[in-house]
Amino acid sequence: MPKMKTNSGAKKRFALTGTGKIKRKHAFKSHILTKKTKKQKRRLTHFSILSSSNVTSVKEMLGLK
Numbered sequence: 001m002p003k004m005k006t007n008s009g010a011k012k013r014f015a016l017t018g019t020g021k022i023k024r025k026h027a028f029k030s031h032i033l034t035k036k037t038k039k040q041k042r043r044l045t046h047f048s049i050l051s052s053s054n055v056t057s058v059k060e061m062l063g064l065k
Contacts, residue, residue, distance in 0.1 A: 007061035014050070014058055022050040022058055 015023045026044040033041060050058060059065040 004063050006063040010061035023047045024050050
């Protein structure tokens with residue numbers, strides 16, 4: 001049986017933490033930043049943990065499951 005390929009887009013966007021959770025970046029931080037407040041842009045800078053409803057599909061894309 002052939003090896004499973006990881007999804008190239010997913011491996012660029014997600015990272016595993018030491019405890020096995022999946023980190024992700026916030027959306028809406030790449031362009032059209034002039035109309036967004038400083039507070040909004042500052043909050044979008046930080047990483048967040050992936051929600052539990054999406055964990056199984058992302059792990060499958062990364063070849064972890």
